[in-house]
Amino acid sequence: MRGYLANTDPDWFDFLAQRDDEEVNFWTPSARPFSALAEGEPLLFRLKAPRNKVGGFGIFQRYTELPGWLAWQTFGPANGAPSFDAMQARLGEIRRRNAIGGPTVIGCRLLAGPVFLPEEAWVPLPSDWRPQIVSGKGYDLSHGEGATLWRRVLEATMALRPALAAEGQPPRYGPAIPIRPRLGQAGFRVAVLDAYGRQCAVTTEHSLPVLEAAHIRPYAEGGNHQVSNGLLLRSDVHKLFDLGYVTVDPDHRFVVSQRLHNDYANGRTYYALHGQQLHLPPDPGQRPSTDALRWHRDARYLG
Template identity: 55%
Template sequence: MSLESVKIYVGVTDLDWFEFLSARSVDEVNFWQPGGRSQFRALQPGELFLFKLHSPNNFIVGGGLFGHASIVPISLAWEAFGDKNGAASLDEMRGRVARYRREPVDFRTDYSIGCRILEQPFFWPRDLWLPIADRWAPSIVVGKGFDTGEADGRFLWDAVRERLTAAPVGASTPLAEVARYGDPRLVRPRLGQGTFRVAVTDSYGRRCAVTGERTLPVLDAAHIRAYGAGGQHEVSNGLLLRTDIHKLFDRGYVTVDADHRFVVSQRLREDFQNGRHYYELEGQRLALPVRVDNRPDIDALRWHREERYLA
């Protein structure tokens, strides 16, 4: 979709984060903030998020397509993204959060952190770094938004296009559209596994769709149509389920009917001589996302009933 203008956000990061991730092949990254009090709302999915190093390195050094923003416990961020958080271990990440918060590190604390999740990140070699000191006030320490309908925003869009052309991305990827088209436009991002997990968790209000369970460590983002069978990392191909129900769903002992009601196979009783708890949930209507486009895809649900469910 071509637009008159789109937003661009430039976030400030440290050289260690950039160098750690630029040395790896990653399809998504978590550009996290140590504070977890305010939600990021500067971009919509598909707009550009760029990385700028801390002063005195006043350069934009890469970026990605904005996919999703959330505030989550650091444990969930690590489970979803691992070293795509820009750290080698959860303990290292906790240490960085504590340092930025200027407080003693506590390895038992499940810090809440802000997550700006980016798809198809790109990391430029030094000869492509974009100097930005003349467009950046020294007082800006977190980030700044731009609009491609204005001179500075259009300059950034054109500079990114030029550099993506110099360091080509895969021709079939959404990011290639940024390099291909001259006019600023929204590009539909292709979600990665970690983004899928966090986006599904948020979409269902952090509650199991069947039971209403709210204990995050036992909630999973389940694919309706298995990823290995052609399912995508799309929120509409996901359900937030308690871990035990997720396992039964993947193995076909439970499913969801066309009216979004929970269905339990007789095979559960036959195979395990048990399952009373799950049969008590039979017929339970799922709690669905508020956004209609995030609700379970009818074709994906049909696929699960026909291809996985043990009728």
């Protein structure tokens, strides 16, 4: 298993250390592809000078690229800022300092189960770390400096938060193995957005401001945050889906209830889409769950 020791903004770290988020967005001021980690591997927080320590870690879920406004809409304060204006100000400052032009699209590294260690528990940097490193450095966590670093971070974590460490972290002195993180609400939204190619499954609308990740079976009613329990829908279609005026049949065709016309004497726009095949993710494992769709037809659809 690999880990990635990333240079970490002190304001981002200090703000999130006061919170208890299940997911956070470790963002970069420009969209640069990130392939240093696979899902379930740790990104460790290297605190910049004068601290020069390792302050914690988070489990990497996925990388995506989002406009700044959508990153805020998705993660809110879990972006490491108290408000959208504060995030925008910080982003603008970094982009100006580094002469970054073009559209404000940021790189988003989604981290689950973040651990922010208090100062007295910070871990020394590996002996091979160099101040000239700009973004970060990858480590093999199974031997050498990487293994020592990971062991120290886990020991610090377990000493402070034994219950958290016992729930999913690797054994204290055992082999380093990836941890499969559970998607939360923010991770669900991003995963569904990317799985569907950023287009509505029904209308193929591509305008990001009106696209929403819909739960087929709501989380509050026994659903989960898996992509297979989701559909990417235009906001108006999403509302109709949640209210039961539309559903999806076993063959993944869009179905519109007669109740829409009966209740509102309208709906022509949607009846024109009745029977249309959904545009689904290319990965079969990300397509709508048969059980979730059956639940929606039985428990929510108005018929």
